[in-house]
Amino acid sequence: MIAAVITAAITAGWPSVQRAKVSAVGDLMVHQWQLDDALDSASGEYDFIKSFARVQPYLRSADLTIGNLETVFAGAEAGYSDYPLFNTPDAFALALRGAGFNFLTTANNHCCDKNEAGLTRTLDVLDALGLDHTGTFRTPEERQSIKIKEAHGIRFALLSYTYATNGIQLASGGGSVNTLQRTLVYNDIQKAQKMNPDVIIVLPHMGTEYAAAPDEMTRKWTRFMLEAGADVVLASHPHVLQEMEYVTGIGGDRIGFVDYSLGNFISSQRTLPRDMGVILNLYFEKTGRQKAQLKHVSFIPTWVKFVGAKGAYDIQTLSVYDALLSETDLSRKDRERLKNIHAEITEKYLGRAVPLDQIQNEYFWPQTTKNKPIK
Numbered sequence: 001m002i003a004a005v006i007t008a009a010i011t012a013g014w015p016s017v018q019r020a021k022v023s024a025v026g027d028l029m030v031h032q033w034q035l036d037d038a039l040d041s042a043s044g045e046y047d048f049i050k051s052f053a054r055v056q057p058y059l060r061s062a063d064l065t066i067g068n069l070e071t072v073f074a075g076a077e078a079g080y081s082d083y084p085l086f087n088t089p090d091a092f093a094l095a096l097r098g099a100g101f102n103f104l105t106t107a108n109n110h111c112c113d114k115n116e117a118g119l120t121r122t123l124d125v126l127d128a129l130g131l132d133h134t135g136t137f138r139t140p141e142e143r144q145s146i147k148i149k150e151a152h153g154i155r156f157a158l159l160s161y162t163y164a165t166n167g168i169q170l171a172s173g174g175g176s177v178n179t180l181q182r183t184l185v186y187n188d189i190q191k192a193q194k195m196n197p198d199v200i201i202v203l204p205h206m207g208t209e210y211a212a213a214p215d216e217m218t219r220k221w222t223r224f225m226l227e228a229g230a231d232v233v234l235a236s237h238p239h240v241l242q243e244m245e246y247v248t249g250i251g252g253d254r255i256g257f258v259d260y261s262l263g264n265f266i267s268s269q270r271t272l273p274r275d276m277g278v279i280l281n282l283y284f285e286k287t288g289r290q291k292a293q294l295k296h297v298s299f300i301p302t303w304v305k306f307v308g309a310k311g312a313y314d315i316q317t318l319s320v321y322d323a324l325l326s327e328t329d330l331s332r333k334d335r336e337r338l339k340n341i342h343a344e345i346t347e348k349y350l351g352r353a354v355p356l357d358q359i360q361n362e363y364f365w366p367q368t369t370k371n372k373p374i375k
Contacts, residue, residue: 106135109163
């Protein structure tokens with residue numbers, strides 16, 4: 001009976017419904033402590049697999065999983081290093097792919113840390129592993145293409161820009177970096193619109209480092225991107241969590257979604273609150289030939305574990321929920337920190353610190369109950 005009803009509905013032309021999940025995280029950084037932790041002294045090889053092993057199921061559950069690659073893969077001959085000039089072993093890229101990342105933004109203030117050779121080799125490494133990307137390019141001509149990703153019939157256009165490259169300039173006619181220039185951003189968004197995607201996502205690297213709230217310039221840039229035609233803006237650079245919101249009044253009845261900073265997803269920055277972040281989940285739904293709508297927003301609080309209970313390095317990203325409920329190799333100080341992180345993140349996004357006896361792994365953002373679409 002049920003099968004007959006479904007068949008009749010399809011025959012009658014009922015519109016199909018497609019759904020896609022986009023997950024995004026903040027900064028992916030590798031400092032010296034992570035290099036030390038990942039190095040096998042006997043073989044001289046690096047292995048970063050454990051960095052994301054515990055959050056892998058969450059990252060892999062999305063159709064599109066995005067992160068900000070705030071380092072380069074310039075090769076061993078260039079010397080592995082951290083701040084102020086990052087260069088990370090290729091094994092980190094392999095770990096990212098294994099964890100479930102399938103899209104990286106490469107435009108940030110560290111993308112030129114090893115000059116044009118480092119920028120180009122980074123893209124070569126990502127391409128060899130099948131890790132898609134945007135924001136930096138081998139040539140100005142390569143920059144002209146707009147990256148489109150499709151999941152279950154929902155088309156996403158992705159653009160990325162950085163406020164600066166720490167004063168490092170590339171050779172004229174060589175590699176290309178998307179920088180925050182109004183004409184460039186506007187024209188790219190307009191070009192993306194002509195490709196008829198369901199959703200345009202802009203991934204800018206901007207803002208004030210370590211600030212708890214977005215500055216006025218960040219808000220102006222975000223508004224500009226939305227008014228130009230972007231639907232979603234997911235920013236990075238502050239290294240700490242900032243607010244997310246729906247933005248209205250951007251042309252007709254369009255409503256955009258913004259997260260001003262997703263914090264650090266992995267790094268060795270230990271000054272609070274740089275040890276925490278979120279996995280942001282955006283749930284899209286497309287009915288028939290209509291444009292996809294953002295139906296739900298959720299977040300999973302995360303924490304970067306640095307050492308075990310006995311003080312040995314154990315640098316990896318954990319779900320706060322999982323760590324509190326099942327992690328045994330924790331010092332008393334770290335367990336208290338996890339409790340505080342849970343309170344801080346739920347207070348920031350939900351307006352109240354959720355009691356630990358009501359802890360959840362994934363929290364749906366209450367404003368989505370209003371079912372505001374991207375139109």
